[in-house]
Amino acid sequence: MYSEKVLxxxxxxxxxxxxxxxxxxxxxxxxxAPECGDVMRLQLKIxxxxxxxDAKFKTFGCxxxxxxxxxxxxxxxxxxxxxxxxxxxxxxxxxxNLPPVKIHCSVLAEDAIKAAVSDFRAKQEKxxxxxx
Amino acid sequence: MVQLPIYLxxxxxTPVDPRVxxxxxxxxxxxxxxxxxxxxxxxxxxxEAVDWARETIAKYIGADPKEIVFTSGxxxxxxxxxxxxxxMYASKGDHIITATTEHKAVIDTCKALERKGFKVxxxxxxxxxxxxxxxxxxxxxxxTILVTIMYANNEIGVLQDIESIGKICRERGxxxxxxxxxxxxxxxxxxNKMNVDLASISGHKMYGPKGIGALYVRKKNPRVKLxxxxxxxxxxxxxxxxxxxxxxxxxxxxxxxxxxxDLSEETARITRLRDKLxxxxxxxxxxxxxxxxxxxxxxxxxxxxxxxxxxxYVEGEAMMxxxxxxxxxxxxxCTSASLEPSYxxxxxxxGEDIAHSSIxxxxxxxxxxxxxxxxxxxxxxxxxxxxEMSPLYEMAKMGIDLKSVEWAAH
Numbered sequence: 162m163y164s165e166k167v168l169x170x171x172x173x174x175x176x177x178x179x180x181x182x183x184x185x186x187x188x189x190x191x192x193x194a195p196e197c198g199d200v201m202r203l204q205l206k207i208x209x210x211x212x213x214x215d216a217k218f219k220t221f222g223c224x225x226x227x228x229x230x231x232x233x234x235x236x237x238x239x240x241x242x243x244x245x246x247x248x249x250x251x252x253x254x255x256x257x258n259l260p261p262v263k264i265h266c267s268v269l270a271e272d273a274i275k276a277a278v279s280d281f282r283a284k285q286e287k288x289x290x291x292x293x
Numbered sequence: 294m295v296q297l298p299i300y301l302x303x304x305x306x307t308p309v310d311p312r313v314x315x316x317x318x319x320x321x322x323x324x325x326x327x328x329x330x331x332x333x334x335x336x337x338x339x340x341e342a343v344d345w346a347r348e349t350i351a352k353y354i355g356a357d358p359k360e361i362v363f364t365s366g367x368x369x370x371x372x373x374x375x376x377x378x379x380x381m382y383a384s385k386g387d388h389i390i391t392a393t394t395e396h397k398a399v400i401d402t403c404k405a406l407e408r409k410g411f412k413v414x415x416x417x418x419x420x421x422x423x424x425x426x427x428x429x430x431x432x433x434x435x436x437t438i439l440v441t442i443m444y445a446n447n448e449i450g451v452l453q454d455i456e457s458i459g460k461i462c463r464e465r466g467x468x469x470x471x472x473x474x475x476x477x478x479x480x481x482x483x484x485n486k487m488n489v490d491l492a493s494i495s496g497h498k499m500y501g502p503k504g505i506g507a508l509y510v511r512k513k514n515p516r517v518k519l520x521x522x523x524x525x526x527x528x529x530x531x532x533x534x535x536x537x538x539x540x541x542x543x544x545x546x547x548x549x550x551x552x553x554x555d556l557s558e559e560t561a562r563i564t565r566l567r568d569k570l571x572x573x574x575x576x577x578x579x580x581x582x583x584x585x586x587x588x589x590x591x592x593x594x595x596x597x598x599x600x601x602x603x604x605x606y607v608e609g610e611a612m613m614x615x616x617x618x619x620x621x622x623x624x625x626x627c628t629s630a631s632l633e634p635s636y637x638x639x640x641x642x643x644g645e646d647i648a649h650s651s652i653x654x655x656x657x658x659x660x661x662x663x664x665x666x667x668x669x670x671x672x673x674x675x676x677x678x679x680x681e682m683s684p685l686y687e688m689a690k691m692g693i694d695l696k697s698v699e700w701a702a703h
Contacts, residue, residue: 163614168614171611171614171615174682177681177682179687191684192701193700193701194700194701195645195646195649195685195695195700196644196645196646196649196700197626197645198608198625198626198627198634198645198646198649199608200684200685200700201684202684218682219682219683219684219687220682220683220684221606221607221608221683221684221685221686222608222611222627223608223610223611223614223625223627224610224611224614226608226611227611227682
């Protein structure tokens with residue numbers, strides 16, 4: 162029913178954890194809703210040059226949702242935020258071999274990446290305003 | 294050493310008890326006759342077996358043997374009872390009362406009748422899953438021809454107050470059908486004491502074979518008449534045509550006999566295992582919620598073998614992955630074909646997040662103490678593993694009210 166890769170990410174999730182949401186270099190994306198059965202929180206630590214140096218996640222959801230977010234943290238580290246913003250859910254589907262009923266888990270992971278990057282950008286904008 | 298996988302889904306189905314299988318086997322082999330063959334010993338032998346089965350089932354539910362109609366299972370029994378009454382009594386009225394938490398075999402049968410012009414009232418349930426007797430009284434009109442309320446709920450194990458419901462129906466002159474699939478063989482059931490006019494029975498929920506069931510149809514005070522749903526040779530007093538499934542019928546009766554023979558001892562043993570499981574996980578884990586009546590304070594209102602609990606902040610399908618050697622079921626959307634969480638849990642008003650987090654454990658005749666110990670240990674480990682990576686658990690522990698968060702529903 163589940164691919165080997167999903168099972169592996171489920172049993173040994175990469176980068177579970179929490180980054181300080183108040184750190185100006187941390188972008189947080191919280192997507193989904195408890196009543197829908199999945200909530201993902203993705204946090205990215207981004208250098209001043211816009212490179213993702215760390216990523217942490219926590220997910221409430223099925224095994225595929227956990228695997229999608231775990232894999233997303235793996236693939237995103239080292240990328241620039243512009244590159245991260247280009248990541249498509251289909252890359253996650255392909256890597257994890259998700260069946261059609263689980264595509265929404267990968268969409269949620271893509272949304273989480275975009276939300277985290279947007280949060281970081283908004284924070285940076287605010288900082289600039291304060292300084293100028 | 295515990296044998297894996299462990300089967301804890303006995304509200305879905307049960308294995309055939311070896312005693313039941315032994316009773317059935319001759320009717321596949323040397324005693325294979327058609328019980329409708331009146332002119333040779335092969336037929337007589339089959340008929341004798343069917344008569345024994347009818348008497349046995351009738352005896353354990355306080356009925357007359359002539360009131361038992363054999364069917365292919367509880368879904369067919371529900372269809373026959375509800376559609377059969379609706380069609381037969383259509384000139385008397387067009388209103389049926391049921392509950393929102395009924396099995397799909399009842400709900401969808403009622404929906405089919407609505408498309409044909411019947412009116413159906415779906416009674417709501419409270420947080421524990423009970424319908425309100427006042428709601429029922431208020432819903433009955435001059436046009437009401439049938440009330441259909443299940444005895445035990447398949448998901449949350451709540452036992453409705455069938456006796457009081459039957460009394461109300463009798464006083465108001467309305468026929469009362471109960472889907473007793475989950476209850477029969479597990480709790481006492483008497484059609485006269487409970488004023489039941491029609492009752493659906495299934496073989497495979499009580500260690501009998503799949504594909505066999507029965508419908509109890511009251512013969513007097515009042516005499517219930519049904520419009521047949523399957524036409525043919527006029528078997529079962531014209532209510533259900535089709536050559537009788539003799540081995541299945543023998544298996545159904547034998548299964549009920551075995552259940553009723555050790556009912557009180559088995560109930561005590563299973564209740565103890567169920568409570569051990571519940572106490573075992575709640576001793577270590579916080580925020581575990583029971584769906585349905587509390588097994589410890591209201592055990593008389595709950596199936597002894599059923600424990601439906603929600604592990605808050607943990608999604609049900611992920612939970613099932615974490616205990617992959619233990620067969621259970623979940624009300625989570627991810628485990629249903631419709632991607633909707635359980636309508637039964639939603640009807641309790643407990644919140645959809647709790648529905649997504651629910652796990653149903655169904656303890657059975659062959660469940661051992663070691664299996665329960667193994668289950669407690671692995672459930673605790675899985676919940677801890679999943680809460681460790683649950684953003685909701687972290688937020689709740691930080692004191693954030695999850696209801697106050699603006700979620701982006703998708």
